[in-house]
Amino acid sequence: MKTAAVWFRRDLRLQDHTALSEAVKWAEEHNGKLFLFFQLNPAFLEKPADFRHHYFFQTLKAFMDNCRDHKIAFHLMYGETEEIMEMVIEKVPEINLFLFNEDETGYGKERDDKVKRVLKENEVDYWTFQDHFLHGAREVKKQDGSLYKVYTPYYKAWSKLEKKQPAEIDLKKLSACSVSIQDLPDTGAEKLEEMIGSLEEREDIGEEAALKTLKEFTDEKLEDYHKKRDLPAEAGTSRLSRYLKTGTISIRTVYHHIMQTEDHPQDTGKETFIKELAWRDFYNMVYVQFPNSVKEEADKRYRSIKWNTDKERLKAWKEGKTGYPIVDAGMRQLNEEGWMHNRLRMITASFLTKDYLLDWRLGEAYFAEKLVDYEPGSNIGGWQWAASVGTDPVPYFRVFNPVTQSKKFDPDGEYIKKYVPELRDVDVKRIHEPWKMSSGEQKEAGCIIGTDYPEPTVNHSEQRVKAIEMFQGI
Numbered sequence: 001m002k003t004a005a006v007w008f009r010r011d012l013r014l015q016d017h018t019a020l021s022e023a024v025k026w027a028e029e030h031n032g033k034l035f036l037f038f039q040l041n042p043a044f045l046e047k048p049a050d051f052r053h054h055y056f057f058q059t060l061k062a063f064m065d066n067c068r069d070h071k072i073a074f075h076l077m078y079g080e081t082e083e084i085m086e087m088v089i090e091k092v093p094e095i096n097l098f099l100f101n102e103d104e105t106g107y108g109k110e111r112d113d114k115v116k117r118v119l120k121e122n123e124v125d126y127w128t129f130q131d132h133f134l135h136g137a138r139e140v141k142k143q144d145g146s147l148y149k150v151y152t153p154y155y156k157a158w159s160k161l162e163k164k165q166p167a168e169i170d171l172k173k174l175s176a177c178s179v180s181i182q183d184l185p186d187t188g189a190e191k192l193e194e195m196i197g198s199l200e201e202r203e204d205i206g207e208e209a210a211l212k213t214l215k216e217f218t219d220e221k222l223e224d225y226h227k228k229r230d231l232p233a234e235a236g237t238s239r240l241s242r243y244l245k246t247g248t249i250s251i252r253t254v255y256h257h258i259m260q261t262e263d264h265p266q267d268t269g270k271e272t273f274i275k276e277l278a279w280r281d282f283y284n285m286v287y288v289q290f291p292n293s294v295k296e297e298a299d300k301r302y303r304s305i306k307w308n309t310d311k312e313r314l315k316a317w318k319e320g321k322t323g324y325p326i327v328d329a330g331m332r333q334l335n336e337e338g339w340m341h342n343r344l345r346m347i348t349a350s351f352l353t354k355d356y357l358l359d360w361r362l363g364e365a366y367f368a369e370k371l372v373d374y375e376p377g378s379n380i381g382g383w384q385w386a387a388s389v390g391t392d393p394v395p396y397f398r399v400f401n402p403v404t405q406s407k408k409f410d411p412d413g414e415y416i417k418k419y420v421p422e423l424r425d426v427d428v429k430r431i432h433e434p435w436k437m438s439s440g441e442q443k444e445a446g447c448i449i450g451t452d453y454p455e456p457t458v459n460h461s462e463q464r465v466k467a468i469e470m471f472q473g474i
Contacts, residue, residue: 002032003179005088007039007100007115009108011247012063014070014174016166018129019099024174026097034092034181035095036067037075039084040188040426045195051338055205055372057196059246062206064189073180076188081111083120091183096124101131105287106376107293133281134163134251137288140281147289148282149391155278166252180274204242210249213239218261225269231235232330232341233414238273241373242339244280251277283381285393293380296363297389301474305389307359315353316457320420325432326406327351329419336419338372343409347372349386350400354467355458360387397472399464406432420439422453 006023006371014020022036038060042054067074077084088095098119108397112128119126140158148154150339151243174473203209217238228236234401243249256276258270290298297303299376316322320331330344340348345367364383368374384390410416413431415423423434426445430437435449435456442448449455 001094002030002096003035003092003094004097004099005031005035005037005048005092005095006038007098008063009038009100009103009247010075012247013210013248013250014066014072014171015169015207016250016253017101017169017247017383018167019101019127020129020174021073021167021169022127022129022203023099024169024177026099026166027177027179028173028295032177034174034177035075035088035092035179035181036073037077037088038188039081040076040078040191040391041081042079045191050369051372052368052370052374054199054248055202055242055338057192058199058202059205059248061192064192066207071175072171073178075168075181075184075186076192076336077184077186078188078191082114085115086122088184089118089122089124092181095330097128098124100126100128101330102128103132104130104284105217105291109291119276124370132247132251132279133284134158134255135161137285140285149289151282151392153280154285158281159274160280163255164203164252166250166256170380204239205246207248210240210243211253213243214249214254214257221270222258222261222273225274226316227269229272230343232344233410233418234411237342241375245373245375250437251280280375280378283375283377285377286381287377290391293390294364294376294402297387298384299389299393302389302471303468304474307353307416308357310356313356313457314352314358316454317356317358317363318366321454322351322356322458323435324351324402324406324460325413325416325420325423325434327402329410329416332419334367334370338370340371340417342351343405345382347400347402347405350394353383353387354399355402355460355463357425357463357467357470360384360389364420397468399467401460401464403432403460420453422447 004023004026008018011017026032027034046395047053050341064074064076073182080226090377103109135158138147140154141162148157189434221236221238224237228234240249240254244251244254255274258273261270286298317331320328322328330340330348333344334340349360349363352358353360360383364380367379371379381390385393388394388396391406406416413428423431426434426437427441427448430441434447437445437449447453
């Protein structure tokens with residue numbers, strides 16, 4: 001019987017999954033079967049465990065459980081990508097078609113290109129789809145056919161394009177046509193259990209949790225999103241990024257659910273949030289244009305900057321011990337939760353590059369290790385924006401003042417006190433600049449500067465001047 005294989009990756013859901021939807025249509029038209037599988041790469045299991053991988057593996061386990069509950073056959077295979085593809089082709093000769101949602105950038109694109117070569121060499125057909133973004137990198141173009149490098153005109157063009165509707169998949173039909181292949185080794189499930197066996201169960205994983213989070217956001221937070229999204233002490237953001245990263249909800253489902261909510265005056269929560277979705281597409285497009293941007297600046301003028309390489313400062317930044325409370329709170333949230341509020345991502349990135357004058361690549365790599373919602377394009381783009389070396393960056397002379405940012409976005413120090421417990425009893429008048437406390441105030445707060453909490457490791461005013469001079473000297 002004709003059989004098609006559906007290869008899952010960062011799209012761990014059963015609804016509005018483009019490759020899966022097309023596969024079900026194919027199975028109906030050809031009276032065929034579907035072989036659904038995920039390939040577990042040994043390289044990811046060999047890396048030190050961190051939030052990012054733990055979260056993804058737990059999401060994968062939840063997806064497998066969901067398939068089992070719906071009586072949908074699903075295989076988890078362990079091995080190198082090309083080896084797994086060769087094995088499937090060899091052991092299941094009735095498979096004459098592969099379907100998958102492809103990646104346009106980075107490691108994912110390199111892997112996909114290798115798989116396409118293997119399939120071509122074995123004369124096996126394949127269908128690929130752009131599924132992870134509302135618009136693929138080459139869908140939004142200028143009138144002359146070139147791609148954008150600046151967000152504002154990109155957004156104007158992006159907003160005029162029709163957005164694909166979510167595809168509903170009949171899970172009973174999927175169950176009926178999914179097939180289990182006994183000849184294939186099933187070592188992946190064992191490896192996955194080894195990886196997540198001792199981890200605590202999480203509630204923020206899976207398709208059901210993603211849909212619940214979306215509904216809560218639209219019901220309770222969307223209207224005031226434009227007012228509260230920059231306040232880290234407020235639960236004002238959507239918290240959907242981790243679900244979009246792992247594909248437990250599609251970007252189309254999010255977009256159309258938001259668009260169906262009641263309209264509000266111009267530039268309120270709804271439009272502000274939609275612009276954030278466009279930023280996600282924009283940075284993917286930029287990464288396609290500059291495929292080496294994880295290693296080099298998109299703006300050629302700044303590729304010769306001699307960044308600082310002070311290991312002690314990098315360590316202080318990573319551990320949240322810079323002496324600037326808002327910066328330290330952000331880094332400690334990242335280390336504790338594998339997530340950081342977006343305003344803090346900008347503040348901490350600016351501090352690393354403009355106060356410590358450290359290479360932005362060091363910060364990007366650390367975020368890549370820790371963030372459960374790590375998206376290469378968005379993370380690289382965000383870091384190049386903060387470092388003023390990207391295609392549409394913050395001007396190099398605009399340097400975030402960590403104290404000013406702290407007072408503006410965490411005025412009562414609520415966020416700081418949550419993640420920097422040494423400062424919990426510091427008076428709100430001193431919370432943003434605790435080094436200004438008198439010795440008596442320090443004793444009363446139970447926080448001796450230089451002992452319980454570090455003194456500022458750099459002078460911001462001095463470092464700001466150095467940062468500007470560094471750019472002007474190019």
